[in-house]
Amino acid sequence: MYFLFEFLPIAWAFFYLFSSFSAEVPWASCRNPWNTGNNSNMGNNTNWTVPVNATSPATEFWERRVLSISTGIEQIGRLRWELALCLLLAWILCYFCVWKGVKSTGKVVYFTATFPYLMLIVLLARGLTLPGAIDGIKFYLYPDPARLVDPQVWMDAGAQVLFSFGICQGSLTALGSYNHYNNDCYKDTFVLCLVNGGSSFVAGFAIFSVLGFMSYEQGLPISEVAASGPGLAFIAYPRAVAMMPLPQLWSICFFVMVILLGADTQFVSLECLMTSVTDMFPTVFRRGYRRELLLLCLCSVCFFLGLLLVTEGGLYFLQLFDHYVCSGNNLLLLSVCQSIAIGWIYGVDRLYDNIEDMIGYRPWPVIKYCWLYVTPTVCLGTFIFSLVQYKPLKFNKTYLYPDWAYALGWFLGLACVALVPLWMIWKSLKQLCRPETNKALNQKQQTPEQCPLNPDSILNLEYKGSGVVELEMHT
Incomplete structure (x- = not known):
C-alpha cells in the first residue's frame, strides 16, 4: 500500500520536469488555456488591487493542468493519461534499478543519494543571493512556542523522525542483513543521525531563502506564501522559480533533485520487500529469473492499482490513504x-x-x-x-x-x-x-554458552552473480 502513494510525487515531478523544457515555464503566466480570469500574477509591487478569490498561475497549473482535480472523492473522473505515463516511467526506473538485487541497487544509490546534495548546494547558493532571503531564514530559525501545545505538531514530528530514518518499516533490518557480521552498526547509527538531521536542516535554508524571496517580490508575509505537503514542492517553489532569471534551469535542477530523492526512497522500500520474500522462500525465488519475475509482477500490480491516484479525484484518495494508512x-x-x-x-x-x-x-x-x-x-x-x-x-x-x-x-x-x-x-x-x-x-537445543553467537562460524555467505546471498550451513 505504501508503494502506491510514494510513487505519485515522482510522477508529478516528472510532469513538472518535462514542462520545464519550454520557452516559458507554464506556471509563470496566466495566458494558458487552463487559466481562469482570477489570476494574481504580480511582481515586486504592493499597490496591486487583487480580487479576494484570486489564485496564482502556479496554483492553477497544479490544480487545473496537472491534477485537473474534481469537486470531491465521489467524482473520480477521467484518467490523467499524462500522469499515468509519468507514473509508468517512475515504476520502470525503479524496476531496472532493483531487479538485480542489492548489488545493482547499491551502485545506483551511489548516484541517487549523492547527486541531490550537489543540487541542494546549487539551490542553496542561488537562494541565499536572492533579495529577501534573510527574512525567510529568520522565519525558518525563529520558533513559535505556541505551536508546542498543538498535538498535531508532536504527531508530525514523531512521524517525520520515523519516516526519515526508516524506523519500524523493515528497511534497516533488511538492508542491514547484507552487512558483515562484525560491521560497527553502533557507529553507523550515529553517522546516520548526523547526516540525516544535518541534511534536513540545510535543506530548510534552501527552501526558506526562496520563500523569503517570494515574500519580498509579492509584498506578503512569509506565513502566507509558505505551504506544506505537496503545495510546497509543486506550488510554492515553482512559483518562486518563475520569478528568478533563467527559471527553466532552476526548475530542472529542483525537480531532478525531487525525482532522485523519491526514487532513492523507493529503491530501499522495494529492496526491503524483495529481501523479505526471498529470505522467507529461498528455494522458490533464488532460482533462475524467479526473483526478477516476482519484482515485475509486484511493480505491475502496484502500477495498475496506482492508476486510481492519477484520476481527477485521485488526490482525494491520496490524502485519505496517506492520513490513515501511512500516518x-x-x-x-x-x-x-x-x-x-x-x-x-x-x-x-x-x-x-x-x-x-x-x-x-x-x-x-x-x-x-x-x-x-x-x-x-x-x-x-x-x-x-x-x-x-x-x-x-x-x-x-x-x-x-x-x-x-x-x-x-x-x-x-x-x-x-x-x-x-x-x-x-x-x-x-x-x-x-x-x-x-x-x-x-528442546532436546537438541544448545545453551548460549554452547552455541557461539558469531554466525560466521556456522554460516558460509557467498554472493552469487545475481546479488543474492546464498547461505550454506556447516554441519
Whole structure:
C-alpha cells in the first residue's frame, strides 16, 4: 500500500520536469488555456488591487493542468493519461534499478543519494543571493512556542523522525542483513543521525531563502506564501522559480533533485520487500529469473492499482490513504510493539550481548533504558494523545469526506497494524499444534554458552552473480 502513494510525487515531478523544457515555464503566466480570469500574477509591487478569490498561475497549473482535480472523492473522473505515463516511467526506473538485487541497487544509490546534495548546494547558493532571503531564514530559525501545545505538531514530528530514518518499516533490518557480521552498526547509527538531521536542516535554508524571496517580490508575509505537503514542492517553489532569471534551469535542477530523492526512497522500500520474500522462500525465488519475475509482477500490480491516484479525484484518495494508512499513528503503534518485543520479550541484556559480540564493545548504558522505557512510553503517549485529540480529515481544510471514505481509511489503517498481532497469534498456534516438533527441538537445543553467537562460524555467505546471498550451513 505504501508503494502506491510514494510513487505519485515522482510522477508529478516528472510532469513538472518535462514542462520545464519550454520557452516559458507554464506556471509563470496566466495566458494558458487552463487559466481562469482570477489570476494574481504580480511582481515586486504592493499597490496591486487583487480580487479576494484570486489564485496564482502556479496554483492553477497544479490544480487545473496537472491534477485537473474534481469537486470531491465521489467524482473520480477521467484518467490523467499524462500522469499515468509519468507514473509508468517512475515504476520502470525503479524496476531496472532493483531487479538485480542489492548489488545493482547499491551502485545506483551511489548516484541517487549523492547527486541531490550537489543540487541542494546549487539551490542553496542561488537562494541565499536572492533579495529577501534573510527574512525567510529568520522565519525558518525563529520558533513559535505556541505551536508546542498543538498535538498535531508532536504527531508530525514523531512521524517525520520515523519516516526519515526508516524506523519500524523493515528497511534497516533488511538492508542491514547484507552487512558483515562484525560491521560497527553502533557507529553507523550515529553517522546516520548526523547526516540525516544535518541534511534536513540545510535543506530548510534552501527552501526558506526562496520563500523569503517570494515574500519580498509579492509584498506578503512569509506565513502566507509558505505551504506544506505537496503545495510546497509543486506550488510554492515553482512559483518562486518563475520569478528568478533563467527559471527553466532552476526548475530542472529542483525537480531532478525531487525525482532522485523519491526514487532513492523507493529503491530501499522495494529492496526491503524483495529481501523479505526471498529470505522467507529461498528455494522458490533464488532460482533462475524467479526473483526478477516476482519484482515485475509486484511493480505491475502496484502500477495498475496506482492508476486510481492519477484520476481527477485521485488526490482525494491520496490524502485519505496517506492520513490513515501511512500516518504517524500506525508507525508509533508499531514502534511500541517493536520496543516491547526487543526490550522485554527478547531481552535487552541479550541484545547487548549480541551487539558486543558483533562490534567488540557494549553500547552506552543509557540506550538500554531508552529501549525499555523512554521509547515505548513516548510513542504510546503520543499515540493516545493523538486519538484523544482526533479530528476528521479535511481536504484543503474545507472539504469533508463522506462517511464511507472515513470508514475505508480506518479499515485500511487498522488492517496494516493488525498484521502484527495476527502473525504472532498464527505462529504461536502453529507451534502449539506441533508438540512433537517442539519436544525434539528442546532436546537438541544448545545453551548460549554452547552455541557461539558469531554466525560466521556456522554460516558460509557467498554472493552469487545475481546479488543474492546464498547461505550454506556447516554441519
